[in-house]
Amino acid sequence: MISPWAVLAGGAAAGGLALLLAELRPAPPDLGQALDRLHRTPDPHPPEAERATWFDRIGADSLRLAGGGSRPGGWGRVRIPYQQLSLIGRSPARFMAHKLLFAVAGLLLPGYLTAMAAVADVALPVAVPLVAGPALAAVLWFVPDGIAAGEAREARTEYLHGIAAYLELVALERAADCGPAEALRRAAAVGRGPVFRRIRDALERAATDRVPPWDGLDVLAADLGLTPLQDLADIMRISGTDGAAVYDTLRARAKSLRGELLAEELARANADSERMVAPGAALTLLMTVLIVFPALYQMLDVN
Known part of the structure; x- marks a missing residue:
């Protein structure tokens, strides 16, 4: 019998993964807001400055502590794409907060999955969170850079x-x-x-x-x-x-x-x-195999 704790752990892990994928997926445009902008006098104050939250303050504090609030190209080994952020109207503080959020999520996710596996009586090596956590955090650290680059284009x-x-x-x-x-x-x-x-x-x-x-x-x-x-x-x-x-x-x-x-x-x-050529060719090949296979099977069936 499956333990209820294992079911809850699986549901929580699936919910967290769904939230992460939803965050990475580009949001559809809000047509109502777009039409309002067409017939409304623009606000002279940038929205980022008005809606500064604790999330932005964390990013601003991390930039200030690391000396990354200055304008030139980056902070230590971290590259801050100022032109891309200016194009999409996102502050460097919020960009830095996004990087920290993704890195922390990648660092904690393997440990969380290991704990849920232990609850479900599935033994995982202790090295899994110790190795996979930093590796996943390093990968997810660069996800906001890719998101900002795509939006900037x-x-x-x-x-x-x-x-x-x-x-x-x-x-x-x-x-x-x-x-x-x-x-x-x-x-x-x-x-x-x-x-x-x-x-x-x-x-x-x-x-x-x-x-x-x-x-x-x-x-x-x-x-x-x-x-x-x-x-x-x-x-x-x-x-x-x-x-x-x-x-x-x-x-x-x-x-x-x-x-x-x-x-x-x-x-x-x-x-x-050009990218549609390969899927079209694969679909044609699949249809050809589906049509030819029954006749070929009958021809080669010696019994």
Whole structure:
């Protein structure tokens, strides 16, 4: 007879594994929130700063104790991808907290499974938690890096589409005889997405610091690692200092950016099509075996 404690242990282990897989699985987009963002004035304060919890404080304390709160590339041997985190709107403290959470979960999971196996009268070597725990913790330590990289790739594509539209809007404002600084501000006031919100924040910060708006775009481009935004800042700097006509230049850069995005989409579609060749061939082979096997079996059956 199976012990009730073994059943409970198995259920608890399965529940923990399901929660871990649910955390790793990308969440589906909330269409209601997306529609609200389309018709709502963006909040000038970043959501991460407003919703700082104990979870974020743990990450901030770990960064501060390790001297990792500074901007350059990382903390000791830990690499903190600041540009990727800036693209997805996640603070380094929360990123560090995620790494600690995954590492602790990997460290404790083998010991937990060993304890549950002991309750179920299944003897496991003591070396299992001692060896598997640190190894699993080392593997799970890098899981948040992969998650952030994947989300940053999607956010980068969204940002580039927004910058292409922003280039067109700035060109139209310049064609309407607006000044360079005014063209940047008026074009940024049109959009309601995260790209336009970040651009508006950069322009407002530049105005507060009493520097030209293209300097604010320089800082934002360096923060996000987006070359097209840096190109826009350079074009508007030439227009602001030398009075150059930049309408055709802006339209050409927007067209070039859209071409780059289209080429990336085509390359991604071709890669997906190539990946479908192997499953299709395997399915065809399986169907062929299922159809041919009965006849072949009858032919080779000598009895």
